[in-house]
Amino acid sequence: QQNITGTVLDENNIPLPGATIVVKGSSSGTSTDFDGNFTIEVPANDAVLLVSYVGYTDQEVPTAGKSNIQVVLQPASQELDEVVVTALGIKRETKKLGYAIQEVSGDEITQAKEVNVVNSLAGKMAGVQVTGGNSGIGGTSNIIIRGESSFTNNSPLFVVDGIPINNDVSSNSGDGNMEVDFGNGAMDINPDDVESMTVLKGPSATALYGSRGGNGVILITTKSGTKSRGIGVSVTNNTTFETILTMPKYQDVYGQGSNGQFAFGDGGQNRSLTGGVNDHVDESWGPAMNGQLIPQHDSPTTSGFRAGDVNLRPRNADGTFADEIIATPFSPQPGNIEDFFRTGFTMSNNVALSGGNEDGNFRVSFTDLQSESIVPNSNFKRRTYAINGSYNLTDWLKVSGSMNYVNSGSRNRPNNSYGTENIMYLWIWFGRHIDMNSLKDYWQPGLEGIQQFNYNYNYHDNPYFTVHENTNGFNKDRLIGNMRADMKLGDKFNLMVRTGLDYSNEIDKRKRAYSTQRFPNGQYREDYIYGFEQNTDFLLSYNTDINEDLELGASVGANHRSNKNSYQRISANSLSVPGVYNFDNAAEPLSSTDWDSKKKVNSVYAFANLAYKNMLFLDLTARNDWSSTLPKENWSYFYPSVNASAILSDMFEMPEAISFAKLRAGWASVGNDTDPYRLAPTYGFGTPFNGNSRVYSPSELPNENLKPELTDSFEIGADLRFFQSRLNLDIAVYKARTKNQLISLPVSTTSGFSSRFVNAGELENKGLEITLGAKPVVTDNFMWQTNINFTMNRGKVNELIDDLDFYRTASNYLIVGAEIGERIGSVYGTGFEKVDDKNSPYHGQWIIDENSGLPIRSSELRNLGNYNPDFMLGFQNNFKYKNFDLSVLFDWRQGGVFHSRTVAIGGTTGMLDFTVPGRESGIVAEGVIDNGDGTYTPNTQNVAASNYYSHVYKRSNEESSMFDATYVKLREIRLGYNFPRKILEKTPIQAASIALVGRNLALWTENPHVDPETISFSGATIVPGVEDMALPSTRSFGLNLNVQF
């Protein structure tokens, strides 16, 4: 026995407090103090110390003949023997890989924590495009890797500790309700429990995932006990506040009404008896707001009620009011809509306990997240319970397992899309004179629970009534877990056996109160969404050194997958008793929808890795899948991959500046199956009519001869490091071709079907990814690290089916289409007729209708651009000064277009600021009259501003509301401080850090009204390129506290 003392330093020779030192082969260990010093007792003979630290590569240090040792650890991301998690969870050295792979550490994810873990990848990686949703915290984020390889589903596969999990979007409408975004599946992953996220971008990297890897794979490894330090207790608190980043610019000059006239009578409840002037008009073409006296919904009356208490005010026999409204000043209410929102608040607390030694490790973690949205009464909460452990039962058998239970829910999620249930809809049809406070008491007194109070009664709901009474709550239980055994069979064989599951059970509950415009007698609806997937697999691996130069690894494995999903919706579309939300209270027969599905996939796979002199590497993989969703003749399909890499810097003499150079190339093919029950046509059930059951013929023609979809890809890349890795450059170029796309192809309804399910088309994606990293300054006290990632992808349609040259992939106002020879993501819509004649001096001008003085709308569809970006660039800088660190991330997305429904409607209704000019003088539309003989005369006809704007921004004319989607976002800022040893010395606290964090703090873009980072929904389908009455986007800032014991 002898005592060894030592110091553990980082690559800059700064002491690392809390590094773990274990005597190899024993259970004794310790950790460094705040000066990086340690003392450990070792057997007298030649012991080996295993030194580890989070984010650094483990190092083994022989102690023989030493009593004091100095250990310098190299950060994992900077180091040439960097190990990453690859397909099937196999850890491999980056330098041996023939494809691009990128990893984000858990630390990086939790630095400026996002509730939706997908968002934390935004701007951080080449080839990865993240688009945040618009329903606030708890909403869906869309992630696409290397462009859209499919016409329909482009979500990558998420794998947690080797077990695939569901990333479906939970958004549903129906039964008169509008969409509610209940989030995407991967959102249930708790950032605090993430050890690392690895992004496998192309088929070469994902080939072993077979059917499901076509869109890329995101491998999530959860934290385990091995990397703990100290006694292994960590406590973190993350508190952030959210405020509005983008808000439509409403005008503050003209109030509700039309033709400059307005007076409140009964809010349009009964047009014939109104007594008001234009109070049934829900647009803002009313009088200028100069404080003049006008009866309003919140004006007092001679009867003592508010004017808007229309159900209570005394009436004459003919139904007219017996009282008088006492007019009040008609004044602008700037900021009234912003005032409706509140500061959002998100607090996440995590406690994790962990420990480990040579024989095993264990970690338990509990996280409580509470988030209150900027929308009143809207929230999101999530509790995560994670357990993770492993143990070496014998020297040849290790067992491990992990279990994550997540309970998430909300009392209310805001509604999306266009319609009365969305508050953003209300405000694009609103009065600018309305004092929002006047709507806070949202019941008419004495009619609580029965009749809302509002400024309008013919179309709209009071926004406070909407958010407090008409709620969309949900509760979701999710369990993701696995059990695994690793066996060492002799020297050369290893066997892994594993089973894992992803179970989720979600209940959504919608309540609609009496007097809701769409549900005068209320509504109650429940949606049950059940998902279960089990994967059981084994992997037998063999490793040997064939000779001194040649190393061989070979494995065979198999996987059995089984999915069960069900969806049920039950709805009572009117209630007998107000306010009781229970199906027994239904005032009419319940309506329902019910769908169960099952799927099974069996797979076998094999792969081999050859290494020559540790500088030439060859990987081969082969996989065969059998899917129950395909017809018998086609349900078995095979796909191979081959990858090679060469470390040139080891093979040849290189200039001194080059510290590492590697070239890589890979080719892969992956297949894809489809959803269950797509082979035979079936009838759908309808709502009974007058007691008669009804069925509908299939609107889609299925295909009993479906084939699997196939993607071939080829990629080459280089990894170059200069000046002792102070400058790193990684380049990847790829080309992928997807054939036999499984698509629901819209066909002319005149054929008897709206669509048919076919194998069709060929998509080609080409792309370039560049990651450039540098450490321009490294001194004892100061370090500057910078990283730029650049992504460019071009998707193109090479082929469709038969003689088809255009395919409608989605539509939401705009038609998203695929046209042969064109880029994927082209959007089509209608616009105004323009002068086509290039020789005319009026070329490009609108053609004006002589009678109306307004531009003529063309019914022909035209290409309005492409929603995909030209390129994306993430720019990250990290600075370290003594105990301070600062990181700043910019996210730049160049190009692409989007359609703003907010602008289209806001123009029609006179709500937005650009509708003010011309209100007094009228407007002469800029354009020309067609003389019919090829000549044109400039238009001189003056039309009313309301007439002009409502025509130009008409909903059916998408072209006027198209915008450049280019933006730059200040995505993330973090200023951190690590408490120095001296402060903590006398406390049990081993390490503590505090950080100020901010996300999405600033936005630079063309359109002032809405955030171009947006997605819309059509059912559960994400429709990109359309902003559909999105909630204001938000910025967040707050504090991150991390304490370790």
Next chain:
Amino acid sequence: CTDDFEATNMNPNRPENVSANLLTATVTSEITRRLTDDGYDDGNTITQLMAKNNFPGFGQFEWDDEGMWSFYYNILPEVNDILEISRTEGSQNSTYEGIALTMRALCFANLTDMYINVPYSEALLGKTEGIFKPKYDNQEDIYNGVLQDLADADAAFAKNEAIPGNSGDVIHNGDPLKWRRLANSLRLRYLMRISKRRDVSSEMQAIVSGGNYIMDNADNAILQFSGTTNTDSWPESTGRIGGFDEKSLCTTGLEYLTRFNDPRLDIWFDRNTDGNWVGIPIGLNQDNARAYDDEFSPCRLDVNLFYFSRTDAEAFIIKNSEVQFILAEAAQRGFISGDAETYYNAGIEASLGYWGVAAEDITTYLAQEAVAYDGTLELLLTQKTLALWNVDFQGWFNYRRTGLPALEAGPDNLNQDRYPVRFLYPESEQNDNKENYEAAIQAIGGNDINIKGWWETGDRY
């Protein structure tokens, strides 16, 4: 390990085969409801019985496909399925066959009346022939098919076969006699429609002589809403009051109704705030419509009948009154024997009777000078237009054929003061059936709302 794959992929949720009654419930309810919903809103607007005081785009003739294209082509597969089942051994039934033929004829007649050339001979053959881009047929060929289907339907119903059990038919509960009357009434409607092109007298006369057509309100092809859910309620009653309030009495309609001192005015409309009958012109733009609304307070539709009650208003395909007016015109033009005045009076009686006017009031009404038959088509077709209140676009089709009663575009129309005669083909056809779409445009002379079809360009009168 793939033994259970086929069983795993059997859909447990939805049937691959269904019986005719389930499809018949869908077809009869969907089509009838849609016909009346279209008539109530756009049909009444284009005949100027009603005008919009808010969102007046339709009355300004800012038109597109108006949604009927996809409605009819989406329901026709169900119609075809009923036909197939009704002709398949084991489930054979001539009454179902007749219902399917009648509904198919109705759908295609409406399609060609609204859009002129439409896919017909190659339509709906995706499943059996793999035709996903059907060619468009010309209106004459479509009409030949429509009339043949109705003649076949007549023959099928003549077998008088009962439907056992629940028929699913929400119009006549599978009564072959009543359906036969319906089919023959539609034949009369469509024969009259093409009478400018073709001598239809012998066919019309044969139907009249056969006597198997609607000649009593009891035979009206009517759908009564049960009001159980939103689905089986009068459609307007399930919407927002704002949507109801967008519709007003049109000045043109008011002129007809006052000229005739017509009791239907008070049945269909409510008096305005001041207790007066006031209309609004068609074709005002949004600003002018609202300004008019402010100044004059035009009457809205009867709120109890058309909004608050889920069941009082009914949907219909064709009623006795329309048939009588067809026969009146046919008699007047000499297509059939018989007295035009008698048919005219019967048409008025049938319409007023349907709307609940007492018999003695009908007599008084008929006795009025303005109402009494004067031998002019103008009067006859004005009365017919009123009788076609809520009956899809039949009033407009009559106007397109006869120009009566004369209609003028409103002041802010966006169609150079022309009265439009068709809807546009849907945008989706530009994508999904491009070549045939372009050929059809070529054939009819443009995708324009002012292009006339075959039957309205005849020169027999």
